[in-house]
Amino acid sequence: MIRSRTRIVDSDTLAIRRASRLVGTRIAIACAAVVAVVIVAVFVYILSEISPGELFEPVPDTDNLQVSAVNLLRAAGVLGVALIILAGVLSFLVTRRAVQPLGDVLRIQRAFVADASHELRTPLAVLDARLQILQRTLPADDPSSSVVAELRSDAKDLIHIVNDLLESAEVGGAAVHDTVVVDLVAAVEAAVQSMALIAVDKNITIEMDAAQPAPVRVPASSITRCAVALLDNAVRFAPSGSIVAVGVAVTKKTVVVTVRDRGPGIQGIDPARIFDRFAHSGVAVDGGGAARTGFGIGLSLVREIAVRYGGAVHVVDSGAAGTAISLTLPRAKPAAS
Incomplete structure (x- = not known):
């Protein structure tokens, strides 16, 4: 059996890293723009002070040092590039240090919860x-x-x-142990069977289309928990008498679970934010499903599990025809004999 050691990365850490990279990049671009303007100004000034014929002629110095305009411009260019690189490195270091207290606060918040x-x-x-x-x-x-x-x-x-x-x-804080290869399809089927009992009360049918096999290195209980959360969200907002479709697609490197409902779509909130804890939309949802604007913490838990095992979850599309959410996980390699 092949053992795989997974690095612990929770969604809060990932968000902090993204924010750090974004802020650092913007600071680096701003510094680079300032340096570029200064270099261009130096170029323009030097070229305005000499004629084209004198551009390649050495200029005698009082100390017998000869410098050409081309060499001077080249030196200015090299200095500018060095300053841009230095500005970029410093901006990333400063930004990383600046967001560190935010990471500490998020860890304290997680511990409190x-x-x-x-x-x-x-x-x-x-x-x-x-x-x-x-x-x-x-x-x-x-x-x-x-x-x-x-x-x-x-x-x-x-x-x-x-x-x-x-x-x-x-x-996000528990240690990640070596995980054996499990069949994602079986874990999702368990979730479908559980949620089908709840969907019956709303006259909703859950249909599953899955390819065999779908090997992943994620605990079966975690996969089932994710599928239940996605199906619970779909059934909650799906109109009575509709179908909630569950599809499992296997590619060379990933396994994708997609849950699609026929509800009114995500309204009053950026679709990417429904994975935040206790996310709420700004408008009431009408036309199918309960008139609830909250998404609870089930979807945030899906993101936590997906990120923890190197995957992701996102809204594929959302509109009047319904909403589709996909959970992507790395496909496990077959165990060596």
Whole structure:
């Protein structure tokens, strides 16, 4: 069996690196533009002070040093290039140091979320257990039975949210161990079977089209969790009676899972931002699905897992005809015998 050691990279670290590169590049370009303007000004000044015929003639110096205009221009050009390179290096170093406190804050935030989630899990579990006992002791014709059932449903929702928060916080900080090759198709099929039970209530059909095999070095539970989050989002906004399509495509280097719904599309928010924690759109969603504008933390968890294992997740397209989201993961090489 081939062992593969994966480098830990969470989405927060990736975002900081992108911001650092972007700011550093802009500073470098600005510095380069200033140096270029200065060099051009020097060129223009030197050329304006001499005639074309004198351009290649050496100019005698009082100390018997002879310098030609061409050599002077060449020296100015070399100096300008050196200054541009120096400005670029310094800008990246300064930017990297400047964004370091932001990374520390994000790590503290992640630790706080994990700690808070741990503290909330136990009392919520106790609350759910007590509600379950109360629900069992109530007679079937008790008028408060429906209220207790709703309370227990709300408690379960809170437990799911806390579990998602905890998993999202721990995914980026937990150590990555060697992962065996698993079949992504089987893990996605497990998610489809689970979500099909929920989709039935809305008269939605989930159809899957997958190629065999689809080997990846990602835990099957993580793949199933990602597929459930993508399907939950699709079913939530899909109109009643529609079809949610799940496709698995295998290329030479990647495995791509695409979930497509027939909902109204992403509205009131940049599609790339739906993977942020607790992202909310600015307008109400109408025309299919519940009138919810929040995307929860399920999609942010998908991004965490994808980035952690060298993959990515993005919105393929979104419009009045529906939304398609793709999860891309590196394809695993066959194990050596």
